Amino acid sequence: MARFLARRLVLMLLTVIAISVISFFIIILPPGDFVDRLVQEANQYGENLEPHEIEDLRRNYGLDRSAVEQYFVWIRNILFRGDFGYSFGWDLPVSELIGQRLGLTAFLSVVTLLFVWIVAIPVGIYAAVRKYSLGDYVFTFLGFIGLAIPNFLLALVLLYISFRYFGQSVGGLFSPEYVNAPWTFARFADLLSHLWIPVIVLGTAGTAEIIRKIRANLLDELHRPYVLTARAKGLGETYLLLKYPVRHSLNPFVSELNDLFVKIVSGETIVAVVLGLQTTGPLLLEALKEEDLYLASTLIMFLSFLAVLGTLFSDLLLMLLDPKIRRQAASREMM
């Protein structure tokens, strides 16, 4: 177990380095930068910038150096000074802008992950055990619908429902009076009351997928001889189910790459824009449109980092749950 953890951590370090490279170059390599954007804006106001003025601007923003050089300056400042760079668009240090938003994104993603597991595992078990029952059909149908509706559409529909029938303040994670308030219990409660829409929107597709997988996996297991043996020995049905076949049915989630959390973090961007959440999504979209180099790179880097961390965490959780997964993970590392 310790060896496995150590190897995973080393692998993660390499992953993080690769992530930082990709996050930076995905923004800087396409043609056009923030200064181009400024020049364009100036042109719209009928102002024409002289070539040397444009040069000066580039130098001021540090955009005159080569991409590789800029990358190393950025990384050096992160490592030695904890400085993630400066947001051109906001005129603020990146770290000041993203702190709370990143926390909210992480919180929302983790809550969604828990929601998916809490809903999907029991429902999947139920659908497999009561195969072809009314409930099974209902969940299968809901599952298909959940997979087919794009997140942003579901978000719009739920917004409308909450607005029309619950009279809740529309969108966002907080009621207006709490948006800029310091953290108090009341603000936290307010957050929780707004959380259900994004959690449902983000979790539906994943829930549908996991229900289907657990149902299929469990159906394969339910007729195995070991289940019959356990039943013959007089084990209670529920205990038997949870102790053996269910744990088997959770097994493939680790071996075939657990990408649920990645999808949640990924989908959060769009959902947050549609719902106007105070998370990283809208900030990232804005930064990308403005070619706000350091802000966009830092956000993409942290989101990827969050996804990797979450995957590791849920792998570990499942390993605690199931000794078979532990052994499998260990043997996979041997290869």
Next chain:
Amino acid sequence: MTYVAHLSHSQLVMRRFLRHRLGIFGGVMTLLIYLVAAFVEFLAPHAPDTYLAKDVYAPPQSMHWILDGPDGRRFQPHVYSLRSTTDYNTGQRVFEEDPDRVIELGFLVRGDSYKFWGLISANLHFIGPKDPGERVYFLGADRLGRDVLSRTIYATRVSMTIGLVGVGISLVLGIAIGGISGYFGGIVDLAIQRLIEFLQSLPSIPLWIGLAAAIPPTTPPIRTYFFITAILSIIGWTGLARVVRGRFMSLKDENFIKAALLDGNRPVRIIRRHMVPNFLSHIIAVVTLAIPGMIIAETSLSFLGIGLRPPVVSWGVLLQEAQTLRSIATDPWLFLPGAAVVVAVLSLNFLGDGLRDAADPYAN
């Protein structure tokens, strides 16, 4: 089960597929949707970009079949013309049907002229007002008074093909890279597998947005279309490559492949005659299941305003019109493209499920 030993592999796959009712339903729907995509110009009552200021946000008109005229009742599809008044209390325009003004509809009528597939000039429409000067809105009009139904039909072509083209590019990449991985094995395989795992561990939507935002707004529509498909494929190929590699690896060790090899078959013949039929059905199933993801991704990017842009009409571009709560509350018909997305994605999922079950006709 009946005696099936004389059936070929493809016949077995077919038999298996025909037993999957939902799969057949999905297949028929998918076929219909692609037929719509092929004949958009003919099926849409109007051109997608013609507009009429007086019909801004006109609600859907209901179609009637029997007309009571001066010369008695006769079969004549028609709608009633819309009359709008402004409600001065709310400032909103209120539409009502005017029973005195009948717009007669006909099948195979002459209307807005178009170039079929950009090649053949024509003006024949499957359904539309008999008088080419009139307009009909079966599913309402948008903020410029353009026909939502016609625009949704036109969008079918762009949205449905972007899935196909995107998956096509992913498939080529996936087969090439997955094949190399499976063929060479060893360190190459290890490196490619780690690369795939790494790419799959990244959140795809922020990356897509990052790449899509880099497309300048002035890019011509065709090139934007190509860029978007390329961006979607950058991550899309990983899943397909894994499947190809997996099938390749497991087939390599099958006894019938070894037997064919020992019989002196050349590698090309082994691949074509023995391996391809065995994983072709799997690949088709995986590809079918990959298309919906592409459609949803395109729709989402366009919805955010960084995918396809007007004047291109795709479902995502059309849904940009429905971004506000106001539109849900007052003009719900603007969500028709959303319904089209859901129907298309469901159909492809059903079809893909059926194909996946059929791909392995020997399993129970």
